[in-house]
Amino acid sequence: MGRKETFFNHITEGYKTKGDFITFGSAMLDGETIKDAFVKVPLKTLNRHGLIAGATGTGKTKSLQVMAENLSEKGVPVLLMDIKGDLSGLAQPSPGHVKIDERHAAIGLPFDAKKFPVEILSISEQEGVRLRATVSEFGPVLLSRILDLTEAQSGIVSIIFKYCDDNKLPLLDIKDFKKILQYSTEEGSKEIQSEYGRISTMSTGAILRKLVELEQQGGEQFFGERSFDVKDLVRTNEEGKGVISILRLTDIQDKPKLFSTFMLQLLAEIYSTFPEQGDSGKPELVIFIDEAHLIFKEASKALMSQIESIVKLIRSKGIGLFFVTQNPKDVPEDVLAQLGLKVQHALRAFTAKDRKAIKLASENYPDSEYYDLDESLTQLGIGEAFISALNEKGIPTPLAATMMRAPMSRMDVLxxxxxxxxxxxxxxxxxxxxxxxxxxxxxxxxxxxxxxxxKEKVEEKKKEASKSSGRTSRSRRSTRMNPILKVVTSATFIRGVLGILKRVM
Known part of the structure; x- marks a missing residue:
């Protein structure tokens, strides 16, 4: 048996699956596509999360599009973070192309142009279904971590939430929270101090500055009503296809605080809302986070810890998370360790630092007798990727350089x-x-x-009136008691003096 036949058996055996699956494409050996050596991933393992990485222009977005299409076709709803603005084409079928036909002939898969059910969402000024959440829904712990508050400041936030709960004060948007901060150190300071302890004006000032920073990044548009029900992300159309919700984020790249705030709240809400799924045949929802480094950019240690915890726990709810970024090193190691599926497109080595990054990236994949990964990672073409997944038993599949199938929908914007x-x-x-x-x-x-x-004005007026009354009373008593003053102020005395003065003048 030749090397090609041995490789074919190696791939087909390694990617064999009994349950439902999605097909990425066909494996490659020595730069040649091996027809029908299909690289397949079981649906039941897609809640083990994943990574799509590669340099700009190598096909990451198209791989994301292919996965979203196949999941939708299997009845799995999808949420996509569209930061570059090039995913809306999922709503229209591909116009087709001779290059697509050639690619699919080499893979051994028929090409069928299709459109998919799409919902356009927004958390900014862009048009779409508005995603909002109230301050109360965040809760004191999550809000404190997002604002990167100290332990003392976080304690004040907890006191304020407790006071608002006890006094039926809904915290819906940022202006609500700013108002209660002001009230806690001014008009309501005595009331709150007697029940909950003293609140430092220095600490509330620091919290207020953090709120203003979030507000400047567009937080006032995100906080408020009507709160988005995450169950609306889990829908299928009349044909049984999973709805693909596309969140437009093209104007959010320079606002990492707002992006990480939204993502963390969304994941926390999904985790608290969705029931435990157990060992299911397919995920309940799959979320793709494009330009994933924006989530981790400028994130505090507390925020990173929260993200890592949610990534570990949320898969039990049947939720799959896929991070899309240029280099695996953009994702923290503790998160990267949780990702079962890895789709690695080409990396480029222009500097010594780039070569070092490629070597580190190659260490995330299993060894293979068929590939020199360090070298091969720089030689992949557009629409080609190394894939490593988990089979139905949770065992890593063989590493496979893969000719990726083309998207069935339009590879362009609406x-x-x-x-x-x-x-x-x-x-x-x-x-x-x-x-x-x-x-x-x-x-x-x-x-x-x-x-x-x-009330203070009324009391002040009463005090002033009381003082005035006291002065008049004292003046009268003083006049009665002083006979000299009485004579000086008498009408006869005044007339006499004035008459004299008149005559002198």
């Missing part, structure tokens, strides 16, 4: 008219894009402060 039509026909758009500003902590405290100020 036109403005197509996008507008998609948004206007969404039932979620009218559910979540209504502006709601019901009475909350801001309004209640403002009214309370106004009443306190009015």
């Amino acid at each position: 036109t403005d008219n197509e996008l507008k039509h998609l948004i206007n026909t969404s039932r979620l758009y009218y559910k979540y894009n209504e502006d709601i500003d019901r009475e909350s902590a801001y309004e209640i405290l403002s009214e309370k402060i106004e009443k306190i100020n009015e």
Whole structure:
């Protein structure tokens, strides 16, 4: 048996699966695509998370698109973070191309152009179904970690949440939280101190500055009502295809704080809402986080710890997380260790630092007698990737250089008219894009402060009146007791003096 036949058996045996699966493409050996040597990943292992990495222009986005399409076709809902703005084409079928036909002929898969059910979401000023969450839903612990507060400052946040819960003050948006911070150190300081302890004005000032920083990155658009129900991410259409929710984030790249805030809240909400799934045949939801380094950029140790915990725990809810980035080193090691599926596109070595990064990246993959990974990683073409996954027993599959299949949908963005039509026909758009500003902590405290100020004014007037009355009373008593003053102020005396003065003048 020749080397090619041995390799074919090696791949087909290593990627054999009994349950439902998605097919990435066909394995390659010595730069040649081995037809029908399919690289397949069982659906049941996709809640073990994954990584799609590679240099710019090597095909990461198309691999993400292929995975989203295949999951949708299997009835699995998908959430995509679209930071570059090039994923909306999933809503339209591919126009086809001779190069696509050639690629699929080499792989051994037929090509079928299709469109998929798409929902456009937004957390910024871009058009789409608005995703919001209230401050109360974040809770004191998560909010403190996002704001990177000290232990003392976090304690104050917990006191404020407790006070608001006890006094039925809804914390919905940032202005609610800023108002209660002001109230806790001014008008309401005595009230709160008697029940919950003293609150330092220095600490509340520091918290306020962190809130302003978040607000400047667009946080005021994210916090508020109506809160997005994460169960609306888990939908299928009338044909049984999983809905692909695309979150538009093209204007968020320079706002890492808002991006990490949103992602952490979303994952925490999903974890607390979804039931334990156990050993299921397919994931409940798969989330792809493009430009994943933005989540970890400038993240504090506390925030990183929270992300790592959620990544470890959320798979028990049937949720798969896939991080898409240029280099595996963009993802912290503790998170990288949790990723069962790795799709590694080409890396480029222009400097000694690049070569070192490639060597480190190659160590994330199992050894193979068929590939020199350090060298091969720089020689992969566009739409080619090394793949390592987990089989149905949780055992790593053989490393396979893979000719990736082409997306069935359009590999380009929707036109403005197509996008507008998609948004206007969404039932979620009218559910979540209504502006709601019901009475909350801001309004209640403002009214309370106004009443306190009015009461203080009334008491001040009473004090002034009392003082004035006291002065008049003392003056009268003084006049009665002083006969000289009485004579000097008498009408006869005044007339006499004035008459004299008049005559002199």
